[in-house]
Amino acid sequence: MLKFLPQTSRRDFLKVLGLGAAGLVVGCTGSPPASPGTPVSSATPSPAAQLEELNHFVKIGADDRVTVVVKHSEFGQGSSTGLTAIVAEELDADWSQMAWEFAPADNKKYANTLMGIQGTGGSSAIANSWQELRLSGAGARALLVAAAAAEWKVPVSEIEVSKGTISHKSGKSSGFGALAAAAARQKLPEKVLLKDPSKFTLIGQPLPRLDGAVKTNGQAQFAIDQSLPGMRIAVMLRPPKFGAKLKKLDDAAAKAVSGVFEIVTVARGVAVIAKDFWTAQKAKRLLQAEWDFTKAEKRGSAELFRDYKKQLKTPGPVARNDGKAEATLAGAAHPVELEYEFPYLAHAPMEPLGCLVDFKNGEVDLYYGAQLQTVDQASAAATLGISQEKVRINSVFGGGSFGRRATPDSDYVVEACSIAKAAKEKTPIKLIWDRTDDLHGGRYRPMSVHRVRGAVGADGKPTAFFHRMVVQSFLADSPFAMMIKDGVDATSVEGSANSDYQIPNFRVEVHMARVGIPTLWWRSVGHTYNAFVMETFVDALAHAARQDPVKFRLAMLPKRSRRRGVLELAVEKAGKPPQGGGRGVAVHESFGSFVAQVVDLEMKGGKPSLLKVVCAVDCGIVINPDQVKSQMESGINYALSAALGEAITLKDGEVEQSNFDAYKVLRLPAAPPIEVFIVESNAAPTGTGEPGVPPLAPALANALFAATGKRITRLPFTLG
Amino acid sequence: MSKFTITVNGQPREVEADDDKPLLWVLREDFGLTGTKFGCGASLCGACTVHLDGQAVRSCSVPVSALNGKPVVTIEGLAQDGQHPLQKAWAELSVPQCGYCQSGQIMSAAALLAKTPQPSDEQINQAMSGNICRCGSYPRIRAAIHKAAGSS
Numbered sequence: 003m004l005k006f007l008p009q010t011s012r013r014d015f016l017k018v019l020g021l022g023a024a025g026l027v028v029g030c031t032g033s034p035p036a037s038p039g040t041p042v043s044s045a046t047p048s049p050a051a052q053l054e055e056l057n058h059f060v061k062i063g064a065d066d067r068v069t070v071v072v073k074h075s076e077f078g079q080g081s082s083t084g085l086t087a088i089v090a091e092e093l094d095a096d097w098s099q100m101a102w103e104f105a106p107a108d109n110k111k112y113a114n115t116l117m118g119i120q121g122t123g124g125s126s127a128i129a130n131s132w133q134e135l136r137l138s139g140a141g142a143r144a145l146l147v148a149a150a151a152a153e154w155k156v157p158v159s160e161i162e163v164s165k166g167t168i169s170h171k172s173g174k175s176s177g178f179g180a181l182a183a184a185a186a187r188q189k190l191p192e193k194v195l196l197k198d199p200s201k202f203t204l205i206g207q208p209l210p211r212l213d214g215a216v217k218t219n220g221q222a223q224f225a226i227d228q229s230l231p232g233m234r235i236a237v238m239l240r241p242p243k244f245g246a247k248l249k250k251l252d253d254a255a256a257k258a259v260s261g262v263f264e265i266v267t268v269a270r271g272v273a274v275i276a277k278d279f280w281t282a283q284k285a286k287r288l289l290q291a292e293w294d295f296t297k298a299e300k301r302g303s304a305e306l307f308r309d310y311k312k313q314l315k316t317p318g319p320v321a322r323n324d325g326k327a328e329a330t331l332a333g334a335a336h337p338v339e340l341e342y343e344f345p346y347l348a349h350a351p352m353e354p355l356g357c358l359v360d361f362k363n364g365e366v367d368l369y370y371g372a373q374l375q376t377v378d379q380a381s382a383a384a385t386l387g388i389s390q391e392k393v394r395i396n397s398v399f400g401g402g403s404f405g406r407r408a409t410p411d412s413d414y415v416v417e418a419c420s421i422a423k424a425a426k427e428k429t430p431i432k433l434i435w436d437r438t439d440d441l442h443g444g445r446y447r448p449m450s451v452h453r454v455r456g457a458v459g460a461d462g463k464p465t466a467f468f469h470r471m472v473v474q475s476f477l478a479d480s481p482f483a484m485m486i487k488d489g490v491d492a493t494s495v496e497g498s499a500n501s502d503y504q505i506p507n508f509r510v511e512v513h514m515a516r517v518g519i520p521t522l523w524w525r526s527v528g529h530t531y532n533a534f535v536m537e538t539f540v541d542a543l544a545h546a547a548r549q550d551p552v553k554f555r556l557a558m559l560p561k562r563s564r565r566r567g568v569l570e571l572a573v574e575k576a577g578k579p580p581q582g583g584g585r586g587v588a589v590h591e592s593f594g595s596f597v598a599q600v601v602d603l604e605m606k607g608g609k610p611s612l613l614k615v616v617c618a619v620d621c622g623i624v625i626n627p628d629q630v631k632s633q634m635e636s637g638i639n640y641a642l643s644a645a646l647g648e649a650i651t652l653k654d655g656e657v658e659q660s661n662f663d664a665y666k667v668l669r670l671p672a673a674p675p676i677e678v679f680i681v682e683s684n685a686a687p688t689g690t691g692e693p694g695v696p697p698l699a700p701a702l703a704n705a706l707f708a709a710t711g712k713r714i715t716r717l718p719f720t721l722g
Numbered sequence: 723m724s725k726f727t728i729t730v731n732g733q734p735r736e737v738e739a740d741d742d743k744p745l746l747w748v749l750r751e752d753f754g755l756t757g758t759k760f761g762c763g764a765s766l767c768g769a770c771t772v773h774l775d776g777q778a779v780r781s782c783s784v785p786v787s788a789l790n791g792k793p794v795v796t797i798e799g800l801a802q803d804g805q806h807p808l809q810k811a812w813a814e815l816s817v818p819q820c821g822y823c824q825s826g827q828i829m830s831a832a833a834l835l836a837k838t839p840q841p842s843d844e845q846i847n848q849a850m851s852g853n854i855c856r857c858g859s860y861p862r863i864r865a866a867i868h869k870a871a872g873s874s
Contacts, residue, residue, distance in 0.1 A: 078819030078857045214813035217821030219804030220757020220797035224822060227756035260723075279760075280740065280747045352761050352769060352822040352856050401759070401822030402856050437762045628816055632862070636819055639858025662766040662854060671847035673860035 054182035056142040058111045059135060060089055062182035066166065068095050070135075073105040073112035073120060074127040075373045076213065077351070077400030077407065078636070079691040080629040081127035083212045085135055087625055088128075091204045092139030092197060093146075095178070096166035102212065104397035107375035119376035123408050123523070125593040125689025128625055132687050140194045148191065149184035150176060158191075199623065199684070208628035213399070224401045225370035228358040230430040234263055236421045237282040237434060239289050240271035243298035243655040244444055245518045248272065252290040259285040266424035270413075273421040279434055299518025300655040303449070307343060310451040310472040310515060314341075318470060318513040319489030321499040325507035327455075330466035334457035337466075338546050340539055342454070343716045344531045345649035347447035347524055348665060353401020354435040355443070357418040362428050365392045368415065371400025373407035377481065381412035385419040404640065405523040409445060410480035413520075438660045446650050447524030448474040448494075448515075450531050454539045456505075458547040464558060466507040469498050469535065473528075475514045476521040489514065493523065497532030497592060497696060502565065503540070503558045519652070525640055526692040529592040533696030534703070534717070537588035541704045542713060551704065552587055564596045564620050565589045567681045572598035572618035575679050580604050580613055584709025588697035594688035595621040596681075599638065599697040601705040609722035610709045612642075612674040615701075617694065619678065622685035630690050631678040637694020638676055643668035645699035647718055726786050730755070731799025741787035746770045748786050749796060757797040757825045761854070768853030771826035772796050778833035780852075797825035800832055807870040808832055815866045819857035827853045831867050840871050 055061050061069040070089045076082040086102045089095075105112045105120075112120045116130040143163055150168045151158040162169050169175035199205075216222040241247070251272060253265045261281035266273050272289055276282035301309070331337050357370035366386055372378055372395050383390040400407055418433035425431060435443070450473035459465040475491035477483055485492065490512055492499075499510040524530060544554035552573050559566050569589040579585040580602045589598035597620075602613040617634045624630055647666035651658045659665040703714035706721065725738050728745075730753060737752045744763075749755045749772070758781060761769030765780040772781045775792040800806045808828050811817075818824045827850070834841055834849035841849070846867055855863065 078821070080816070080819065210814060211816040211818065213821065214816055214818060215804065217818035217824050218809040218812040218828060220755070220825050221804075222821050223756075224759075226760060227750075229754075278747065278751045280743045280751075350856060352759070352767070352820065352854065354760065399822075400820060402820040404856070434760075436760075437764070437767075632816060632819065632859075635861050636858040639860060640856070643856075643858070661764050662762050663764070667854055667856065668858065668860075669852075669854060670850040670860045670863060673858065673864075676861055 054186040056145055056182070056186055057138050059138040060093070060142040062142070062178050062185070064179045064182065066099050066177040066179040067101055068093065068099050068178060070100065070102040071105045072102045073114070074131070075122040075371060075397065075400055075403065075407070077371055077373070077403040079127065080211055080626070080632060083209060084128050084625040084629060085131055086212060087204045087209060088132065088135040089139035091202055092136050093143045094163040094165065097204060097209060099166050099178070100212070107372070107379050107393070107395035109376045113376070119374070121374040121376060121408065123373065123405070125595070125691040125693060127689065129594065129686070129688050136196050137194060140196050141190060142185070144191050144194050145185040145188045146178060146181050148188040149181045152188070153181070153184060205623070205625050206627065209626055211629070223398045224353050225356045225358065225398055226353060226401070226434060228369040228398065228432060230358065230360055233358070233430040233432055234275050234277065235279045235282050235434060236273045236275045236418070236431050237279070237286050237436070238271050238273050238417060238439065239286050239291060240439070240442070241293045241298070243293070243295055243300065244520060246293040246295045246298040248291060249294040250292040255288040255290070256285040259288065263427065264425055265289070266421060268417070268420040268424050270417050270420070273424070275421065275425055275431060283436070298655055301517070302653040302655065303345070303651040306449065306517060306652070307451065310449070313472045313513050313515065314451050314453050314470060318472075318511040321490045321495040321510040321512050323509045327466045327468040327507040327509035330507040331455050331457055331468060334466065336546060337455055337457045338539070338542050339453070339455045340542060340713070340715050342452040342531070342535055344450045344534070345651065345717060346449045346519065346521070347644055347648050348441050348650050348659075349402070349404040349406035349445070349524055350440060350665060350667065351400070351402025351404060351406055354437055354440050355406070355414045356432060356434045357415050358430060358432040359418045359422040360430040361386060361419070361422040364388050365394070366419070366422070367394045367396055369396045369398060370415070371403070371407055372397045373400065373403055374409070374412070377410065378412045378415045381416050382419045385416050386423050404525040405527070406445060409522060410476075410482055413445065437662065441650070441659050441661065441665055442657045444520035445522035446519065447530055448476065448521040452531070452535050454535055456539060456543050458543055462547050462549060464505045464543055467503075467505045468509045470511040471495070472513040472515050474517050474519070474521045476523065478514060493528045495528060495532065497529035497590065498536055501536060502560055502563050502591070504560060505558065525637070526592055526695040529590065529692070529696040530644070533588065533590040533592070534700045537590065537697065537700035538703050538714065541586070541700070541707065545707075555587075555589060565591055565598070568596045568598040568618040568620050571679055571681055572600045572616050575618065575677065576600040576602065576616040583610065583613065584705045584707070586701045586704025586706070586708055588701035588704065590693075590696040592693045592696050595619065595690060595693035597634070597693045597697050599701045601698070601701040603705045603709045603721070605709065610706060611721065612672075614675045614677065615698070617676060617678045618681060619690065619693070620681035620683055621690050621693070622683050622687040624680055625687060627680055630680055633690035634678045634694040635676050637692065638698050639668055639673055641695040641698035642674070642702070645702055645718055646672070646720065649718055724787065726789070728786070728789055729791070729793040731795055732793075737786070739786050742785045744782050745772070745784040745786055745789065745794065746781040749781060749794075755796050755798050759822055759825055761823065767823070768830060769823050769826040771829040771853065773829060773833060776833070776836065778830045797829060800828065806832060808835065808866065811866040811869040815862050815869065817859050817862040817866050819859055823853060823855045827855065827863055831863070831870070835867070835871060841867065
């Protein structure tokens with residue numbers, strides 16, 4: 003379905019741009035980026051060229067450089083390149099003249115239209131920007147055309163724009179730069195035309211990432227690379243159990259280390275402020291702290307699983323209830339029942355978290371890979387006791403996130419601000435976490451247990467599905483708690499309660515476990531476990547009904563389900579199943595995109611081994627097919643890593659994994675060949691950052707069942 | 723604190739540092755060469771990989787006092803203008819996602835190609851298993867090494 007309109011009214015355009023009746027905001031900014039894709043904050047500025055701000059998202063320099071203001075984070079998803087391409091397309095710019103820079107924190111101009119605040123998440127960067135940036139590009143083009151028409155004294159309708167050149171049949175032509183200043187003074191026409199998608203020349207092309215060069219020559223700037231004159235480095239000592247408080251501190255030995263400036267106690271622990279990281283780390287190891295564990299979470303993983311399983315036996319809040327699942331199951335001849343266990347998972351982005359804080363004169367500049375700008379702004383303001391407008395966020399590249407940088411309480415940003423506030427000397431202070439801080443820092447994908455029962459009727463069709471789970475809600479006690487309805491956090495049950503499988507008796511219950519371990523969304527959120535439950539359980543039902551797992555699924559999917567298309571394409575492209583090994587499939591919808599994966603295992607020396615993964619994706623109109631493929635590859639490997647190796651476990655409330663020796667993540671030799679195919683679609687674009695994750699683990703487990711007869715219900719698992 | 727003279731990317735540079743200060747932090751904090759990244763501090767992730775006398779080493783675990791005059795090459799000095807065949811292949815194939823690990827990946831791959839100009843998949847596995855990429859860019863890393871090997 004085509005969701006965008008071929009043309010839109012001026013009023014809509016202004017509304018989208020947040021300009022209202024005031025007209026265009028015209029202004030100049032600093033220097034443009036030195037090369038495409040180099041954010042201004044990280045580049046060596048080129049000779050100053052004045053930038054005419056044609057709207058909040060498009061700036062054009064006298065040097066013809068077009069800079070797109072990117073309101074989203076860039077921590078790998080590639081959306082900065084995609085967002086730039088959308089503007090370039092409608093602007094009829096040449097790709098070589100395009101650049102981008104991070105937007106400042108400004109909710110009025112740069113809110114995520116799907117979230118209502120400035121932030122990145124839910125694989126929404128392209129989806130929420132699609133219409134907004136098309137209009138911005140088309141609007142800027144209209145202004146340039148109007149300026150050319152006025153200067154050349156010809157009708158607007160006779161002006162053509164192609165690859166960054168504005169021309170008229172009389173032979174007059176100009177680049178964008180020469181007309182930018184005049185364009186900024188033009189009035190927006192009544193109607194701004196959007197391109198017919200059949201005329202797209204950049205959208206749909208596999209353009210290389212604009213940040214490819216700076217991310218291969220060492221120039222890309224992350225939070226950890228930020229520096230200001232007089233800057234000091236802070237590291238933190240935190241309690242060994244979540245919820246513990248500092249009782250007593252002996253910091254004499256740490257203070258005596260040469261190069262240590264201050265040791266301050268803040269809400270989250272003790273910070274050492276020193277001249278450099280190595281000095282700060284050495285001093286941190288000399289801190290002697292005693293902790294009060296009265297309110298700490300003292301349970302380990304074993305006790306938590308025990309408590310969860312106890313709760314799993316009792317009825318919980320209902321997330322979905324079609325028909326009569328319980329009664330149908332009670333009367334079923336051969337009900338299938340499985341119980342599942344999922345561990346806590348760390349995001350473990352490669353860049354340990356950190357933030358540079360420059361707090362002075364009642365104002366603050368923050369430099370880091372921000373993800374929830376509006377939330378962080380409010381949190382920083384509250385921590386520092388200043389107003390939100392006094393918090394400036396200078397976004398830089400994030401060295402991975404996977405959800406970790408989007409914390410409802412802005413954990414590490416608040417930590418950095420609290421240190422800056424407590425420090426006696428107001429110098430810029432950069433907080434740097436190490437890997438142990440990261441793995442011990444909480445905000446895990448919540449652990450969960452599930453009991454699933456189902457049955458297939460005499461006609462071979464499923465009659466009932468009853469899924470009950472116990473899982474923590476990370477929205478509870480957060481600013482987003484209002485999203486919890488009737489005891490059900492929709493993010494906990496997504497991928498199960500909203501499944502489009504046609505099963506007449508369908509019931510989902512969820513217990514919100516109360517545990518003192520902080521949890522958070524982790525790349526694809528509730529889908530991480532619910533897709534596994536759903537897709538392995540459906541496989542088990544197909545097996546019980548002695549049916550082909552693909553045909554069994556297709557029979558359960560509504561005719562219009564876009565899951566059908568990806569499942570059929572993935573199976574077709576996978577070709578013949580491997581001989582002597584096993585094939586597993588899974589198909590899932592998340593964040594509006596549809597992904598099917600086929601995993602083939604071969605037997606090597608009597609052990610199953612990963613042969614290949616074939617993936618099909620339907621994410622609507624594709625901005626950049628190479629980046630869609632890249633995100634599918636990324637999601638598959640991220641999910642494979644978790645399926646086969648990752649688990650955060652606790653003993654007496656203390657995390658047992660401190661570095662990558664114990665927290666085992668996927669490495670290159672274990673990464674399988676991956677083939678990605680894209681379903682052609684005219685639907686509005688949806689995201690790809692997360693949807694590649696959910697199907698992999700269940701497809702792999704189903705392949706293992708096909709190869710060995712072993713049904714996997716506990717993660718992580720091994721192949722052999 | 724001692725004084726050290728280190729040859730980095732062909733230039734002799736002086737630093738006063740604790741003997742046990744890792745090369746990584748001398749590069750990043752004393753010399754401002756931030757292309758080399760901190761990921762684990764324990765030779766487990768490879769983000770800090772540099773060349774020491776032509777060998778790929780984890781600079782987070784090499785004390786500055788242990789260099790013994792051996793020359794250091796970082797991502798900034800791998801090639802003029804970032805045009806090493808690996809860097810070109812990396813950008814052309816859009817290997818980087820978040821990009822944080824890629825300096826280390828490229829330095830490990832460059833050390834491999836210097837010794838083994840046409841590496842097999844198995845040789846790539848061995849040389850690259852110490853470098854973690856959480857974005858899972860592994861298929862493209864493998865492809866980019868093969869591409870660079872073909873063009874060098």
